Amino acid sequence: MQIFHGHIYFSANQIERAAEVRQNLANALPQLTYIGKLINKPIGPHAKPMFEIHIPAVEIEQITPVIDDLRQGLSVLIHPVQENELEAHTTGAQWLGEKLPLDLKVLAKT
Numbered sequence: 001m002q003i004f005h006g007h008i009y010f011s012a013n014q015i016e017r018a019a020e021v022r023q024n025l026a027n028a029l030p031q032l033t034y035i036g037k038l039i040n041k042p043i044g045p046h047a048k049p050m051f052e053i054h055i056p057a058v059e060i061e062q063i064t065p066v067i068d069d070l071r072q073g074l075s076v077l078i079h080p081v082q083e084n085e086l087e088a089h090t091t092g093a094q095w096l097g098e099k100l101p102l103d104l105k106v107l108a109k110t
Contacts (some may be wrong), residue, residue, distance in 0.1 A: 002057035003033065006067060007077040009048040009100055015040070017072055022051055024070045031059050045089060045102040048075075068096045075100050 009026075010018035018038055026035050034054035041049055055063050055078070064105045067076055076096040086107040 001033075003081050004055040004057060004060055005081055006053040006055055007046060007050045008053070008067075008071065009046070009050045009075045009077070011048065012040075014074065015049075018049075018051065018080075021070060021072050021074060025067065026051060028066055028070060029053075029063055031056060031063065033049075045106045047101055047102060047103055064065055064094070064096070071096055073097065086103065101102075 008018065011087055015038065022035060022038065023033065032053050033056060034052070036052040038051050039049055042052075053067075057080070060078075063091060064078065067078070075098045077089070077093055077100070078096070079093040082088045082092065086104060089107055090104070
């Protein structure tokens with residue numbers, strides 16, 4: 001099954017908001033195949049704390065507006081899961097809210 005990853009970013013002073021957004025997404029979107037825990041530090045290419053959700057590709061058009069409605073001002077990166085992660089996180093990516101910098105060196109193949 002083709003899926004998309006959604007990364008919902010938050011700052012240290014937005015942890016409660018992020019937890020609320022996470023719960024609201026879980027309640028509103030039972031078709032999500034994964035809802036990750038809040039990660040309170042930058043990890044991988046992500047320069048801010050975040051949590052991850054997995055979205056079935058067949059649902060992406062219906063789910064994206066719901067995420068946008070429920071994100072409470074938090075930035076969201078949505079990208080396809082594919083072999084070329086650099087491409088997935090850049091040209092294949094969609095942002096809801098402010099576009100944040102990513103550490104693309106982590107994704108570059110050596």
